[in-house]
Amino acid sequence: MLEKKKFTRRTPGLEVPRTIIPRWVKGKGPEFEMEYRRRWVLTYWRDIVGDYIARNVELMGIRNKTLLYYSGSSAWNNEMRLLMPQIVDKMNRFAGCEIIREVRLTRRWEKPEAGDVLAFRAWLRQEENKVPDFRKERRRASLSPAEDESVKALAGKAQDEELGGLLGTIYRKHLQLKKVQKKHGWLPCADCGALTEPTPKVLKGEAEAVCPHCRARRAEAQRAAIRKVLTDIPWARPPQVAEFVPGATPKLVAEQRAMLVQKLASQVEFGDKKSLKALQLVMLFRVLPPEQLTEDVVERTLYHLRYVLCKPKDYKAPKRYSVIKTGKEGAKARETLAQGAKDFLKK
Numbered sequence: 463m464l465e466k467k468k469f470t471r472r473t474p475g476l477e478v479p480r481t482i483i484p485r486w487v488k489g490k491g492p493e494f495e496m497e498y499r500r501r502w503v504l505t506y507w508r509d510i511v512g513d514y515i516a517r518n519v520e521l522m523g524i525r526n527k528t529l530l531y532y533s534g535s536s537a538w539n540n541e542m543r544l545l546m547p548q549i550v551d552k553m554n555r556f557a558g559c560e561i562i563r564e565v566r567l568t569r570r571w572e573k574p575e576a577g578d579v580l581a582f583r584a585w586l587r588q589e590e591n592k593v594p595d596f597r598k599e600r601r602r603a604s605l606s607p608a609e610d611e612s613v614k615a616l617a618g619k620a621q622d623e624e625l626g627g628l629l630g631t632i633y634r635k636h637l638q639l640k641k642v643q644k645k646h647g648w649l650p651c652a653d654c655g656a657l658t659e660p661t662p663k664v665l666k667g668e669a670e671a672v673c674p675h676c677r678a679r680r681a682e683a684q685r686a687a688i689r690k691v692l693t694d695i696p697w698a699r700p701p702q703v704a705e706f707v708p709g710a711t712p713k714l715v716a717e718q719r720a721m722l723v724q725k726l727a728s729q730v731e732f733g734d735k736k737s738l739k740a741l742q743l744v745m746l747f748r749v750l751p752p753e754q755l756t757e758d759v760v761e762r763t764l765y766h767l768r769y770v771l772c773k774p775k776d777y778k779a780p781k782r783y784s785v786i787k788t789g790k791e792g793a794k795a796r797e798t799l800a801q802g803a804k805d806f807l808k809k
């Protein structure tokens with residue numbers, strides 16, 4: 463069993479994430495930041511968990527917030543299960559965010575991602591080459607003494623000398639680029655503060671400056687808000703949705719309606735005409751309020767959607783006229799409110 467003492471002694475003063483994650487990482491957007499943190503903890507695995515663990519299990523990589531390791535010893539697999547909470551906690555604290563949720567045994571990978579400083583360096587170089595425009599101007603931009611210091615401090619944080627040098631170089635370029643961008647009128651993103659090129663609308667004062675990453679995040683939040691309105695009020699038309707979600711265009715509403723129809727349909731079994739979900743599906747698809755939800759409409763709509771509905775095991779495709787009523791029966795069905803529709807009205 464691992465001694466607690468050893469564990470703490472081996473990791474004196476674990477670096478505070480805020481000090482190891484430079485500003486330039488944040489400025490490059492959440493995806494880059496996560497990847498950077500992931501690679502950082504993989505590279506420093508031995509320092510995080512200590513020699514004792516690092517000697518006995520081989521770290522492979524991280525997939526979907528699961529830290530994967532290999533060990534040929536069943537005793538060590540048990541040990542790892544016991545140590546899981548501690549390892550998860552240490553890794554996440556080192557990363558400064560939730561980088562893993564669990565630790566799991568896997569087979570041995572041909573090319574483990576872990577501890578590969580070379581891979582980290584290669585990835586950083588590749589990211590560095592993505593730096594946009596202003597190349598000449600950037601090279602000429604000079605840094606203040608304080609900025610020079612922060613570059614040196616960052617470079618000194620990495621235990622691998624070459625990696626440290628590379629981090630310093632990239633951070634220096636980042637600071638230079640920011641100066642040039644400011645000179646060219648780039649503005650801080652309203653959400654994350656990263657400098658972003660202003661669009662014509664921003665320049666005219668019609669919109670606030672938002673970087674591409676945050677724009678994408680805002681768009682997804684808007685789509686989620688539209689789906690929420692459509693879930694609560696399936697018969698809402700675009701203008702009504704726009705009352706709750708500013709900027710919801712008819713096209714956006716139609717897209718999210720189609721998405722919800724697909725999702726609901728996969729949860730409604732063929733033949734189900736009474737459940738809340740079935741009625742919601744009909745209202746959503748036909749854009750009908752509950753007071754117009756007649757038996758006939760429900761029958762016809764669910765029949766129309768038969769190919770996307772969830773099928774029970776003994777499902778047989780029905781004949782159209784065994785489902786949809788005609789003549790007197792049909793007239794009655796057209797006038798009768800569907801079962802459950804009244805409950806919906808009461809809500």
Ligand SMILES: [Zn+2]
Nearest residue numbers: 651654673676
């Ligand atoms: Zn942003």
